[in-house]
Amino acid sequence: MDSTKEKSDDYKDDLLLRMGLNDNKAGMEGLDKEKINKIIMEATKVDRFAMELEQSRDLNNTIVHIDMDAFYAAVEMRDNPELKKKPIAVGSVSMLSTSNYHARRFGVRAAMPGFIAKRLCPQLIIVPPNFDKYRAVSKEVKEILADYDPNFMAMSLDEAYLNITKHLQERQNWPEDKRKYFIKTGNSAENDKLTEHELSISPLLFEDSPPDLQAPGIPFQTNSEEQNNPQILQNSVVFGTSAEEVVKEIRFRIEQKTTLTASAGIAPNTMLAKVCSDKNKPNGQYQILPNRQAVKDFIKDLPIRKISGIGKVTEKMLKALGIITCTELYQQRALLSLLFSETSWHYFLHISLGLGSTHLERDGERKSMSVERTFSEISKAEEQYSLCQELCSELAHDLQKEGLKGRTVTIKLKNVNFEVKTRASTVSSVVSTAEEIFAVAKDLLRTEIDADFPHPLKLRLMGVRISSFPNEEDKKHQQRSIIGFLQARNQALPASGCVLEKTDKDQFIKPQEITPQKSFFDKKRSEMKWSHQDACKCETLNKQSVHTSQPFQVSKMNENFEAAENSDSCQIFTCPVCFREQENISLEAFNRHVDACLRGPSVSEEHASSSEINTKENVHHSLSLSEKQTSETHENNIEVTLVDYEDLAETRDNISTKAESIDALNNKEREGEYPSLPSKSFNMECFHQNSSCTVSLENQDGRSLNRQKSLQPHFQEMITDQALVCPVCNLKQKTSDLSLFNMHVDVCLNKDIIQEMRKDKVNPVNQPKDNSRSTGSSDKVQKMVTRTKRTGLTTKYSRSKKIKPNHSKHTLDLFFK
């Protein structure tokens, strides 16, 4: 039919426009018809897949995610009433596992070093963890969960997924008695003294608990109009038969049994259930009803970062593409399929459609086991070897407990600059004893020590991991071969003996043999070291080689934080990380600042200092962009349905905004916005940017948009001479600078910026003048794309702005009819 063809053409046009490739003059350079078709094919492929996913959407399961509130802290508070009204955290001076909600108001959170937390909240009480206790409580909770799904999946001590589909079916016919629970209120004399809100068996008092289960201990309102709500009769309560009621019942029982509260999410799949459990936390629950519209509505404005699996790195990469919400993730599906691996874009597509696992997979077999330890600097080789040996012993012990043996030994080293290295070796037959593991690990460690010779390895962490556990098939095979071996009356040693023999020999190998590339003097020094090492190797290792941290001394208190507790008004805070004053910001904003400060390891202080100016510029740049994007994204309501193609094109409306944003960025950079942010938190990003980089967008009138970055000779050598090929225009890029390359790809993907430039007769000068093409093979494209991705798509330049498209709308259905 003709109309079908028209639709198809429109679709093509829109697709090209969306990808910035529809303008023959601007976008088509380097793109022949064949390549355009390729891109279209790619996009249609994505949409076909999206359709398939949509059609296979399964809404028949009821998945529940249960998450205990501030679990470790709650247990500690329960067991020590003195802690109940105080800000507490569980962990150590160096790292906190969790904090109670009181402490969270000060910005004290899990994964924060305790000493930083103390600066935020000087009265914070840090309780050392007591995992045995948490395990016991966890067990109690799990006993309850098993009533609803015997195959529930525990993710940790405080988190689990349940599939209550079957329970729900059975429950429909249950008599009231079976859904009736008696309320235990604890000591009634004590209860009399408490206010209604405080009449709680829970140690947690949540001010902002959702209304459905507000006052713990009196969990349900008797006057509720909702049929769904449980009926409270005297000292008992009857729960209904809906999923919501089941989950209320679970939470009620957990609280009755453990005096602890839990939050829960109910949804048709695990991905959504997990997000839901966070929604009304603490002590709340949320359900996404099992229909497509409900899922769609929930997903619409959901920030992708909320989804389990999207971490801060992915968040940032996607943000660089203008993607913050799930809707935007869906809109950019075709682009994502070009930029990311299949696994990744499939994952993204699932997320953006609100899809996830509908059944709980049984835990597979363990794939690795490891031990690692952080300590204060250890530079002496002999201490490093002792430590390694200790770790191997621990690992062997753990392996023995599970009766495991593996073939791959991996060591992990982190130096004082937080640079992490792993080195692995796979041996022919399984190892499990401390000696066997150490024999392999020692070699790996030695290689690393030798590689840096004469400089010592300044370590702050060492780890040993074992993997490649044989599966049943392997075991059988191995057994057969051993039997065959013995039956052949061969004189050879058992396999593990061979390994030992080999490594024992290696242990005494002469340094020359290991490092033939080293100088004579190096070898001599190595020899000396090794003779020393050999002398030491038989020493018993009962001395403490892991240096424990020094006792923490309470740092000077910052009174600002005391005041902060009861006030959300703007005031001056001092960041405990960068020590800079943060004026006129709310407590919340301040906490975000601290988060930013804490984010990212303080890698290579030298880099920060040697490129301070650039670094700072980049930081400001980056942040001003993200800020801008965030606000823009949320102020424009994007109306996009999940399968409709309303998003095919961005309007020209946003073109000027984009051009403006480049200017704005330059200005912001000059004005030095965000001067209070520490540069060290962002070194990783800045690293790639410290190369020569001049971007000039010049028009015929001589007007130009110019960006220049100074070249740091120190970094020049780090820039390899890669031939970067843009995956969009398929042109080889002159630059080897990754950030510049990223920018090119970005601009290429948003060709309307170029169009705008063209309107002003502004041409980018960094485009290759010769039209040297790459092979154009999809492999190549994939390769370069991946490189972009893996080096961090930290695009800090022109970013597209998402605006509700006003172009013609098409649906997939029409296109495929």
Place this chain on the structure above:
DNA sequence: GCGGATCAC
């Protein structure tokens, strides 16, 4: 199989 990276808890 190795090594770097990311992620969750």
Place this chain on the structure above:
DNA sequence: TATGGTGATCCGC
């Protein structure tokens, strides 16, 4: 003064 430990997975090589 000081920033964790364990396990899994992905990806390029």
